[in-house]
Amino acid sequence: MVNFSTAPKVLRNFTVCVLVAGLAACGSAARVQPTGINDPHEQSNRKVHALNKQVAGSGKGGGLAKAVPSEFQTVIHNVAENMAMPQVAVNSFLQGDVTGFGLATSRFAxxxxxGFAGVVDAASAFKVPEHDTDFGETLYVWGVGEGPYYELPIIGPSTRRDVAGRIVDLFTNPLSYTxxxxxxxxxxxxxxxxxxFTKSRRSDVIADAVDGSTDSYAxxxxxxxxxxxxxxxxxxGTMRPDAD
Structure with a gap:
């Protein structure tokens, strides 16, 4: 059931997120794409990387994905994507991406x-292109620099900008309030x-690419x-590769 009584809370939290990110953007050069590696926390990152390798090792071979029917995984993916579309629309709006906003809104509707609340991907049947974005990209569009590299427990590689984006994205989906x-x-x-499921399906490929190198962290x-x-x-406004 939709609860519109929380609208003031939505606006308040959303405004705070935008103001904080906007202030950060004011002090950054617009859309500067670095080419080198900024990793001042390498020592602690390597410890987290070792932990993540141990966790990933338990699922090597795509065991979970192979144990769960692909039809069920498809339904889960469709519902998850549909529920995320309002958040994608918000980020597209903040980026000034009219095309992306229209795609996200159309796919959700x-x-x-x-599509029975997203169980079926009816939008693709109507030739509506997929679209994905996040607040990390919004910060990039606003001119926030990439910042140092981090490896997070379970989540894996990230940057300071994307860590901030993940945190803000916890509050930018209107469905969370309505x-x-x-x-x-x-x-x-x-x-x-x-x-x-996605990480499980890719486990073998990732393991071959990373573990096969002389320095898996690097x-x-x-x-x-x-x-x-x-x-x-x-x-x-274009479809990016899956960020997962």
Whole structure:
């Protein structure tokens, strides 16, 4: 059930997030894409990397993804993506990306109404392109610098800008404020499950690319920075590669 009584809370939290990020943007050069590696926390990052390798090792071979029917994984992915579309629309709006805002809004409307609340990806059947973005990209568009590299427990490689983006994204989905419990948690739960399935399916490929190198930490760091910088260099309103 939709709860519109929380609208003031939505506006308050959203305004705080925008003001904080906007202040950070004021002191940064616009859209400067670094080419080197800024890793002043390498010692602590390597410890986290070793922990992440141990955790990933337990799922090597894509065990979880192979144990769960692909049809179920598809449903989880569809619902997670649909529940994330309002957040994508908000970030597209903040980036001045009219095309992306329209795509996210259209996909959410079509999949919610014709796709049985997102269970079926009806929007793709209507040739509506997929679109994805996050507050980390919003900060990039606003001119916030990449900052130092971090490796986070479980989540993995990131940068200071993307860490801040992940935190703000916890508050930028309007559905988090307009839906009652337990519906408000569907997006979070399915999103987490979708990430787990995705990482499980890619475990062998990632292991071969990273563990096969002489320095798996340096290889993982390079892979992430190159991929993320390439994603951010693409024009807004276009489909980026999956960031997971």
């Amino acid at each position: 079509i999949n919610t109404v014709l 839906l009652e419990s337990p519906e408000k948690y569907v997006g979070t739960v399915t999103g987490l499950a979708d990430r787990v 290889q993982a760091r390079l892979n992430y920075l190159q991929k993320r910088r390439f994603e951010l260099s693409q024009p807004t």
